[in-house]
Amino acid sequence: MAFIPHTAADVEEMLAVIGVASVEQLFDEIPPSVRARGLAGIGDALNEMEVTRLMMSRAASCGFALSFIGAGAYEHHIPAAVWAIAARGEFYSSYTPYQAEASQGTLQAIYEFQTMIASLSGMDVANASLYDGASAFAEALLMAARINRKSKSLRMLVSRAVHPHYRAVARSITSLQGLNLEEVEYDAASGRTLVDSLRAHDGEDITALAIQQPNFFGVLEEVDGLSEWARRRAIPVIAVVNPISLALLRPPGEWRGGADVVVGEGQPLGVPLSSGGPYFGFMATRMAHVRQMPGRIAGRTVDLAGHEGFTLTLQAREQHIRRGRATSNICTNQGLMVTAATLYLSLMGPQGLRRVAAACHARTRALVEALVRIPGVRAAFAAPRFHEAVLQLDRPVAPVLAALERREILAGLDLAPDYPELGHALLVCATETKTAADIQVYASALGEALEARTAA
Amino acid sequence: MAFIPHTAADVEEMLAVIGVASVEQLFDEIPPSVRARGLAGIGDALNEMEVTRLMMSRAASCGFALSFIGAGAYEHHIPAAVWAIAARGEFYSSYTPYQAEASQGTLQAIYEFQTMIASLSGMDVANASLYDGASAFAEALLMAARINRKSKSLRMLVSRAVHPHYRAVARSITSLQGLNLEEVEYDAASGRTLVDSLRAHDGEDITALAIQQPNFFGVLEEVDGLSEWARRRAIPVIAVVNPISLALLRPPGEWRGGADVVVGEGQPLGVPLSSGGPYFGFMATRMAHVRQMPGRIAGRTVDLAGHEGFTLTLQAREQHIRRGRATSNICTNQGLMVTAATLYLSLMGPQGLRRVAAACHARTRALVEALVRIPGVRAAFAAPRFHEAVLQLDRPVAPVLAALERREILAGLDLAPDYPELGHALLVCATETKTAADIQVYASALGEALEARTAA
Amino acid sequence: MAPRQEPLIFQYSRAGRGAVDQWPREPDTPLEIPRELQRPRPPLLPEVSELDAVRHFTRLSQLNFSIDTHFYPLGSCTMKYNPKACNALATLPQFLARHPLAPESRGQGVLACLHELQEMLCALTGMQAAALGPMAGAQGELAGVAMILAHHRSRGDLARREIIVPQAAHGTNPATASMCGATVREIPVGADGDVDIEALRAAVGPATAGIMLTNPSTLGVFERRIVEVAEIVHAAGGLLYYDGANLNAILGKVRPADMGFDVIHMNLHKTFSTPHGGGGPGAGAVGVGPLLEPFLPIPIVVREADHYRSLTERDRPRTIGRLSAFMGNVGVLLRAYVYMRLLGSEGLSQVAEHAALNANYLLARLAGAGFEVAYPSRRASHELIVTLERQARDSEVTAMDFAKRLLDYGMHAPTTYFPLLVPECLLIEPTETESKETLDAFVAAMVSIAREAREDPERVRRAPHTLPVRRLDDVRAAKQLDLTWDPDARAPDRPG
Amino acid sequence: MAPRQEPLIFQYSRAGRGAVDQWPREPDTPLEIPRELQRPRPPLLPEVSELDAVRHFTRLSQLNFSIDTHFYPLGSCTMKYNPKACNALATLPQFLARHPLAPESRGQGVLACLHELQEMLCALTGMQAAALGPMAGAQGELAGVAMILAHHRSRGDLARREIIVPQAAHGTNPATASMCGATVREIPVGADGDVDIEALRAAVGPATAGIMLTNPSTLGVFERRIVEVAEIVHAAGGLLYYDGANLNAILGKVRPADMGFDVIHMNLHKTFSTPHGGGGPGAGAVGVGPLLEPFLPIPIVVREADHYRSLTERDRPRTIGRLSAFMGNVGVLLRAYVYMRLLGSEGLSQVAEHAALNANYLLARLAGAGFEVAYPSRRASHELIVTLERQARDSEVTAMDFAKRLLDYGMHAPTTYFPLLVPECLLIEPTETESKETLDAFVAAMVSIAREAREDPERVRRAPHTLPVRRLDDVRAAKQLDLTWDPDARAPDRPG
Ligand SMILES: Cc1ncc(COP(=O)(O)O)c(C=O)c1O
């Protein structure tokens, strides 16, 4: 039941100390007119054994299929050590490290995490996480508006090749402060955002430019050209990146025009897919902008005895100090995921992370090669990619996906709802978890599905 | 690979310090004639991701069936907290607590465990575990022989209603020291070991008497009569008990004739079924016999400052001190299982454990009632039972079990190999994990299986 | 056995070392990435063995206080026991493996839990509909205020841009209002802890979008004139927002909708016992009355015949939109679902009763021991406030000093200096999962520290003494920013 | 953050408290158990909340040293890193749920692992067949000696009842021989650490059943004349038993069968990195040459076409029988299986190489720092022995004092006073999973303690100083037995 330790005798004694006759009396300040009596609609308690059985059957209904879906959430190998440690009670059941002396474990892990993220993204500093990649993107737009105070337009150029859900979340959140998100078209042949399409905005008052590398289609953007265009015009650049890809790709801080705010989804770093969350958003920036950054930040300092220690710092940016003038309303973040990611990155190290990235890249290449051999399947874009690809089929995607699902294969994401202009487009992904045999299974099944329907 | 942290530079430096040119040289004392070169037959390393996938598929082949098998290993609800804590690295990856000051956690847990087991069994003291219930039984027989030095016969009366595997293990181990295990027949009508069948041994030199409560058939023995028979003759009594049942049943220490050594399988106390192990054997005895007890024992003492603390004690009984004259050769025991069991017993407490026992008892009663309603099924024994029962079918059991297995039901254990005299006998068990609906599923399936075959 | 200090993971790093078992094999095809897009130098990640990593992070964990190891009476944070079953069952392998964009046919079990969770939250709060997407309380607030603004806008009432917030409100309330582009208007709280009704009357008007309240308030007392407050705000055309971060004291006792609230967010990581994880993740589900239902953020899970489905923008054209890339913190939601099923309606009511019992007991005991409580004439809700103004004056021992000294007594400190309007305050929330013995031990520690404050104030002022570090220099932390490790710089405690 | 002391779980108990979520519902049918068979009084189990239990045992855990937190160079124990994957994969839900008597058709995945494990162990040792039932090293020894005796008996040779054991042998060797009803005959070890060949010659004869050896021996050196030893014993009609508790130093370097051994047990909880769990469980698989195969303990897993099956007494009528109720410590075997698959043949050879490298490096460093090593002229195997005889003589600081003082330096002590024949010894086994930095830190600690022993011996003699307890009184523990908690008695540290 309610995990309550009180014995009947305890309750009696405590009521006596308080000086009331019953527990009910403790609620006597609630106006009788609104007092609830009991709780309808919740049902009776189950014991742990019963709930276990219920949840086992609910879990079973999800099964384990062979999945080639990416689109912002990626199946990676997660070392057993990651969650064996991250789930330890001392991490799992502690609060935000407000009492620094009693939270050195969490604080030091955050400091290590910040170091890793800053280095991965080529920036100076990183925060202790935001909710997820999409909301981090929204925060980055708001932050860019604060950084670029000279600009009055609040016009944010966002490539249409940025994840559609990220754009949707950014719209929900930033429209409240009047930001205007304007889409920059991608090039239909390469799948890239071309510098040329920015030229239309030469001379306009643009508050920020946002690009994703690799973009939603898995395609590698010409980040040097894009960032340089912005830098020349003193327009802050927001980079949305996949952290695994940064083992291979030039970090935003080293793009020709650089970047001002780097954000992304941390899920690939040791966080399970879990139907979409909890994940974590990360954010890194230049030291010059650190006071505009939302979210918690841990810093190293010294104690009374001169020994080093860690504490939350720059709290004057945050809601609990600055209240209505804080950089964001964020309070609770995704701390435990950060602990897991720090473990993951420690186990991978520079070499391991590079291997993961390279394996994903190679697997996706093998997948695309296998699939485009099937009549009726072709690659949509010509530009180099990281670990996702858009394929075009010769017929609507949805029924094909359904056919493959019946064979326990989740064959990718149908792009029709978000990118109708791409026709029968399918976004596929193969990470290091996919073997040559898996790819073969997919290719055969897809070949048969397309044949069967051609025949029919 | 081998979880080795050495960098190439480390190896070079270390070899230089040692003063050898190569690692190979470290093995130069091995006669060249027997030196192996490499390792055939092991195969190449898989990485963790690959092994994970392999093991997931191996696990999947085992499935989850609805099981009504007991026979010495029982499906019970295991609170999530038990293994969340027991698997913590500080318990999981520590050694036997030889350095007491650095092992107070393990030692205190053992002390708490000993207290619980001693109280459950109604004895004075308990040890820190033996391998499993069967080997604990063997050790109990050896211990009884040491206790009863007056007896020269080494004749051990063992009820045939003691678990057949326990008797087999006891035979393998105790025959090495010349113990003679003699079977005492059970009563065909009640399934009990009758005091009358002991009378044949009145006046003989018997070294010990061993009985199991509840016995292998789930039947409750007349423990008062049996133990009293032995006590009158100064024959040590060995009790084999199910620890869950002790929440309901009179503990051996309080049987009319008492018991000298109480042993049993600890698996029901929070240990998963796991194809048979690791489990743990427990053993309790009277203070008078403590120096004859095998296995480790933790004791409470004080430190230099007079504060209490825990340490292994009475080590003079053990192999590392007494060597060839130790009470047993046991060294490594089943420590972690003991930690889990101590957690389990703490979460259950006296009330919870009683409820588990009562629920098992009630479920088995419901199961038997449902099954004996099926034509061709009857209960084999009349005596009261705890949570198992022998049923007799009107035809051979094996094909019936196979038919039910196809319906994802493991319907019990066929007794034909061990007790051919019982005819088509089936041992079934329902613990607290079985719902009324489960029992209904079993009953319907069994009904249909028997009907189908009658029809055929 | 915890080390007093633990080196940085980078300090274990050696070139060429690594947890190679975790690495996939090197692919046999070359990179198809143009050189100018490739990373020129590897990132600064440690090169350590698996044992190094396990040992380092295990040791770090041991440097933390946590619910699993310590009493943690952090006010407004509801640090209660996080049942192990919730973690175990939310992390069943199939749940973990499920991709957020996998077909819904392969997630019916998850969707069923989410749907039932929505229903249970509605039952608890009296609201008509709920959405689970917001990923923490503050994001729930954002959703709520955005819905209020969308509602006014939908009626063509563009003037309502003011959000009223009582002085004592949690920082996220004004921060959220600002983040939503609204203007924050603070109103004072009376000496008895209730909102100043006259100030409220003066504040409302045609610019009023709504008011954000939490009840019981962050002062640890129940807003007694809530019905009147609701009438005033509603009469002025505004809506009422309930900050439901802390529902622990009202479960089964009073429903926010019945008090007149139009929208609520709930911190599942407090009341519903999902863990705080050293900072998160949480979940900030929102509930609404009929007026705001069309604006709920997507996704929302509905049941259609025997099938569960997530609603999208197509189903809810007036939605304020999507707040997370996928479906919010599903794993957290599953934990809350398991928790609620374990408690059932009776258990949830017991939570409120025992949370209130523990808080009022502590209040009585602390008052009895000579501590000054902030609202002595009031019932405590699930938490209570002690002010150490006298101690600060007499012995120059502050609330922060008390807090730090409590750590030496093996107890986490209560919340300090919040709410802002009570000087030198400790906001103490014992929660229902702590026993009377633990509360008694807390009182004993407080009494002992109060004595120390008189007899040996320096001892208190320089606390903690027994933790891995002594008191940390926050000022230096903010002035000499050291936010990432620089392999070439010296550590501060090894001055050159 | 670990508490220095933690009350007993019973001290948290309060009548009527309980972790009720864990309890099944009260059944609605009455007990059908005669009153005289019912328990009259409830057992002494604590009545605590789930939080009480979680907090208590979490805190207890923090009082331990462990591999996950500390360097643990316990000689003869091979305390190396226990990969987390082994635990995770051996505890997949279906593995945990499988009943030992479930049909083999529903356990093919488990049986496949066990079969392959048997094969891999044979490949490693050169043996012909293996059985996995024995539940720890000592039970493996019992199986081995029982097989030797069964072999002689099967040939009608009933006189062979003597087991030869070198002086330095692990205690389980003589204890096992006795437990098997054999007579133990000890033979001395020479000054160079090798068995005294002349003594061996003198010892063998028609009563010789066999000899138990471990090679490298417990003296941390390789028995160089092993081929000769084997010839002598075999010539005398005896068999050779290999105590393979510690295979870490020979994997891929030499196979016991090639040295002439007839039977071996292997501690999977050492070499194959299954955890020691604070005392166990382990697994003591046995391997045999052709002579002893018929006697192997059951069960044994065989592959027949595509099906795996466990052999029973019917298949192996000459088996020494069954040693466990079911199939031994399957969960431990699965961990070892995962470990071996992770390492592969190359990884296993690397284990031996780096275990030897670490041990020889420590030997060189310690000798260089002035410590007296027991066999300075010999290579160390996977472990080495330091004798502190000089320190004991000069400063009256014993090996035990050194060991206790090491704890203060954050390192677990090596094995002390074993092997018995080296006075004041520390048996040090660093294992291959520890880094050079850790070994260097160990040497530094030893040097520092040696200095303390000279300059402030009392500090060493009274160590440890920084652990949850000071040095414990073992004599009192054995004299004033306090083995279970008595609710009515006083705790020793609160003298009346
Ligand atoms: C009263 C109150 N409101 C809002 C919040 C914000 O919730 P969160 O931290 O989940 O964003 C909190 C907790 O931090 C709170 O206590």
Ligand SMILES: Cc1ncc(COP(=O)(O)O)c(C=O)c1O
């Ligand atoms: C050399 C040696 N032989 C035998 C054993 C006994 O093994 P176990 O403890 O698994 O019974 C050990 C370990 O304790 C050992 O080190």
